[in-house]
Amino acid sequence: MNATAYDTILVDELEDRLVVSLHRPDARNAINARMVEELHEVCERLERAPKLLLLTGHGGVFAGGADIAELLRRGRDEALQGINSRLFERVRRLPMPSVAAVDGWALGGGAELSYACDIRIAGPDAVFGNPEPGLGILAAAGACWRLPELVGESVAKQVLLAGRNLDARAALAVGLVMEVVPAEKLLDEAHAVLDRMARSSAAALRLTKLVVDSPGAHPVADDLAQAVLFEGEDKKHRMTRFLEKRTRA
Template structure:
């Protein structure tokens, strides 16, 4: 990946990539350049699958899409799905993705967080989709991802009535799995990734594929399990478990 990203700070480690949205002059608003750079990150994660941690610089996740750019877009750009194609790519990354959200996650910023597999929050996190107030809709996944995440009623409160979900409301709705103090949020995010990294990478990848498959999928379950049952990783892990239990 490029070491010269203009809108992202990227920390690549052995088992994960940490991406910090970094446009402090615009509350980390998602610009076309940021979209391009995030596509580059996704390409790397598709080529060499790792866990992904997404966060925002200076206790803001992302204050929305870049409104000045949106103003110039017309129907041609809308049909290109500039934001939605990226967020769907994030959603389909091979390994689990985690958004650590503090401060504003509005509009496209909220939709990027919704596209991640898991979310944790700091106490000042605010999720919202104010797009209708700007004469548009939340067209990068919120209209169908948010109801799946929090239920139709709460999703309509956010998407139609302009309700913002603070950290406690997001936790109660199941949008985030934990709320942590701001100064420990990233440490807790890495602790969660550490826990996932101790699992079988192949098992995580296949579990994510099956969970994300549409509709009922008993055949997909069986096929994925068949792959894992024949793997050396499964044999070694189960052998260690049995040996540990026997020695106790």
């Protein structure tokens, strides 16, 4: 096993797969600009030399969302760049399949990153949710069009509009996750799924994934809507209150 250390992720390279752990323990693995850059580097590696991907979070949390302090500073121009959405779409379009092993919080951008993976396996404490409207924005990194494809329009609207969180059992019931396993067995089971994939023809896996992922969604619409919201005072006030509340706590 070859280990490579980054600032915000841990990457272990095996013969047939990469294991990537989101690693910002002081911020519940929140996705910031540096993590986006480093995950792009991972995608570049996997595009250049295709392998399976196992994506997980360090310390019993997948990712508590995007970095709110960074989002507060972003405006229309940053929204139109699709900083997170372009990365997550790149993850979705990787040549070989990806598996997200999710335990603990997978909220906001963290949930959207897990949605971008081909398969999700959950620990018993996994919670998926998209609370972005409460911060004056929308889930613009794929959830608005990817989640309905995964769980159906009704459940997606419960999550995106009504603020419903899906715990592990609910996520299993609606098909968002493949299975729920004890936390101590989560990575082993994820590797077992990848082991089964690795026994298949690599060419067949790549072509099957390519066909299944044929274009149909249009993330530019998310970016345009987010650009409007990023310029609004409501977003700034809500995120400021969130950060002030967290500081007091």
